[in-house]
Amino acid sequence: MLTELSIKNFAIIEQLSISFQSGLTVLTGETGAGKSIIIDALGLLIGGRGSVEYVRHGEKKAELEGLFIIEDRRHPVYQKTKELGIDINEDQMLVIHRTISHSGKSICRINGKLTTLAILKEIGQSVLDIHSQHETQALLNKEKHLELLDFFHQSSHPDFKKSYQHLYNHWKQLKDKYEASNKNEQELAQRMDLLDFQLKEIQNADLQPDEDQLLTEERNELQHFEKIHSNLNDAYNALHGEQRGLDWMSHAANHLEEAGEHHQAVKKMHQDYIDHYYLMEEISYQIRQQLESMDYEPGRLEVIESRLHEIDQLKRKYGQSVEEIMTYSAKIEEELDEITHRDQHLENLSNMLQEAAHDLLLEAKELYLLRKKAAKQLEKAVLAELKDLYMDKTAFEVDISIPSRENGISFEGKKVTPHPHGIDQARFLISTNPGEPVKDLDRIASGGEMSRIMLALKNIFSKHQGITSVIFDEVDTGVSGRVAQSMAEKIHNISSGSQVLCITHLPQVASIADTHLRIEKIVENNRTHTTLQELSFEQRIDEIGKMITGEELTTASKTHARELIEMNHKHK
Template sequence: MLAELSIKNFAIMDELHISFQKGLTVLTGETGAGKSIIIDAIGLLVGGRGSVEYVRHGEKKAELEGLFIIDDTDHPVYHKAKELGMEIMDDHMLVLHRTISQSGKSICRINGKLTTLGILKEIGQTVLDIHSQHETQALLNQDKHIELLDYFRMSSQQDFKTDYQKLYAEWKELKAKHESNTKNEQELAQRIDLLEFQLNEIGQANLQPNEDELLTNERNELHHFETIHKNLNDAYNALHGEQRGLDWLSHAANNLEEAGEHQQDIKKIHQQYVDHYYLIEELSYQIRQHLDNMDYEPGRLGMIEARLHEIDQLKRKYGQTVEEIMTYSAKIEEELDEIKNRDQHLANLASMLEEVTHDLLLEAKEIHNIRQNTARQLEEAVLSELKDLYLEKTDFKVDVAILNREKGISFEGKKVMPNENGLDHVRFLISTNPGEPVKELERIASGGEMSRIMLALKNIFSQHQGVTSVIFDEVDTGVSGRVAQSMAEKIYNISNGSQVICISHLPQVASIADTHLRIEKVVHDNRTHTTIQELSFDERIDEIGKMITGEELTETSRTHAKELIEMNLKK
């Protein structure tokens, strides 16, 4: 649930802190008081589109922060966080933070760690679901209908599309390869010429693994040949010869040996000293050997420079290292072989594509059958909900059809083209008048009816969606009377499984709430401020009484408001 919300310098709000409770929380207040601004702030907090217009006039930035408490460790947010490489605190707290600067830059944090807006949105969508009056427009978009139908199915069978989607990914890859290999002859001939030229150019260079690194090291040694030779020679001469290093070390060894004959501790020192003496003597022989092996070839440096220049030319075309160039060579050699033997390769691809297409269409047909059965179940569920919302004469249908395409694959007498969802086109159809045929939602439903249809669907899906908080922003617009009471009960029913925060102008909704918050706009020092207050029982009566009359509170409206509250308390 959303436990705390902090808003600072956002729109007309300077600073606001709100504590939310479980169950149904209703926000009421006059138009323009800032109710919808609070919902906008929550929407941005969970990854919504930001704008510099949200930054309060005269301020440098707007800050939003929300504390969510998710006690259920099996909640989808835990799986999503793990998938994104994040952790939720041991105390089951999730803190989302977002800052929008005056320049338009957005900074996002999850549990104090910087993150991207995309990740903030992915996490936010698993814990909070916002529905506004405008969002009913999603129901008018037929592209969304298949998602809703599949979501209804996934509440009981999560993986019903898994096999199809694996086959679809394989089919799409094979199809792309097949199309790529059936290009026209001129393009293939040009490609062959290019690949043969590149392969020949790399082959003539006769590259060896790590050759560039070895040559670079050798070039460095040749550039400093004189310095290396002089210092090695001086080091060797400092050790060997009369009155030189090893000579003096030998004298010291003799002295220690003689002294050790009379004291045991010195004898041990002598033994250690002798071991190191022999080691230094061995190193001096290695220095001599290295000097004997050093041979300066005047032309060798030029040869190395020329070879490195040749390798650098290849690097500009084919890779940053010799290994990358050799890998590229192997890749184009394979491609060249496929093109030259494309008839056989095409035949193999066509055979594989035909086999996968056959399996794909069978899976798509199975999904089509599942969707048709699911459609009947969804129809029954929606009609039951609509009946409760006094749309009992409404006829609701879910049309699941495989459309005939102009271009595509032959299947059961049609031309079809698979996509990530299968072959189906899904439409929600409705008739609100008996005897009239069902038609698309946008051609039939009024604003009030759309609100009720959306609420019916939300009530169905909320049982399986898993979000911790659901927000309704004036979704009850355009209804009144017994319909309003029914909508209030539907909204309250959703709050039994999820925290619900609802902006409403209906006294029926306000009276059924577990918590009632009043939003007010006040002016101090010629600046507008927004305040929020949790109402007591008597204050709720007055607020709901004003909602009933529209403006002036009367004793009759107070009595009616009290009756509404008490009636809902008894349920």
């Protein structure tokens, strides 16, 4: 969940740090106090489009930072950050930082690591979801409906797409390979000439495994031949000869042997000494053999330098090492063979592709049938939610269809195109008026109805999407009375599975919150500042009382506010 938000020099906010709790937190305040600015800040923090207009007047940059605690190690963000090389430490902390300069440049960091805005967006939107009355979210995006339906189904069948995705990856690889092989004749001829030239160049070099390393070592030895030979010779002479190392060691051995005749510990010492003496003697023989085998061959260094230069030229073209060059040679040799025997190769690929497509489409149909069943379950769940929100006359349908594509694969009398999730598509359709046909969600006109529909869907999907924090920006617009109370209860229900921050003007929503924050705008030294305060129980009563009656706080409104809080406390 989001535990801390720091905002500096952002719009009218000079500096603000907000600590968030679990459960439902509401944010209230007068219009223009800066509530939406906080939502804007969160939107930018998770990858929203930045603008120099957000930088506070007279400042060089705006800074935003959010601290998230992700307790569930199974949360998708752990896998995403791992793939990107970003560590989430043992404290389960994810820190997202974004700076926007007055010149328009944006700098993004995740756990201190510089990253792109696209990655910031991918990570940020996996932990925080912002929903506002005027913002198009995944629930309104028809392309996301299939994904949402799958989220719903995966809660009870986590691996239902695993087999299809394995088959899809295999089919896609074959398809890409077939299309790459089926190029026009001119391109193939040019490619063949290039590969033939490269293969001959590598083969003529007659490279040997690790040849570059071995030659480099030999070059180093030849460049220091005189120094190596001189030092070995001096070492040998220091050991062999009268009054030299081994001679003195032999004298020491004799003295130890005599002393050991009368002392057991010294006798044992003499045996150990003799072992080391023989070892030193053996090493001296090895030094002599090394000296005898060393022979400086004039011109060999020049041959090595020439060969290494030839290998370096090949490295610039085909790999960083002899091993990589040889691997590349085998690869282009295989490609040349495929081009030479193109017709047979294409026929084999075509047969493999048809077989893979057949298996894939059979599995895709199974997915389609599973989704048809899941769609019915989702419809029941949504209608139950809408009934609680006093929209019991609403019709909601999940339309699952297999679209026909002109350039697709033939399947059961139509052309279809497989995609990573199947061959079907899903659309959420709704009608809020009895007798009217169902339409796409984005065709709904009433703001109040849209708010309730979005809330119903959010209540279902929030626990399936893995989102740790959900932000509602005045989603209760256009509702009142019993509908407002029902929406308040729904919003609180969502907070049982995800942290929820809600900007609201409804006393029903404010009174059911676990934490209540009030935002105010003040003017000091001719500059506007924004302040934030967590309200106590009595302060909440006053704030909610004002929300009921307006600016004037009355005894009746305070009594009503207290009753609302106590009633909702019992509901919780």
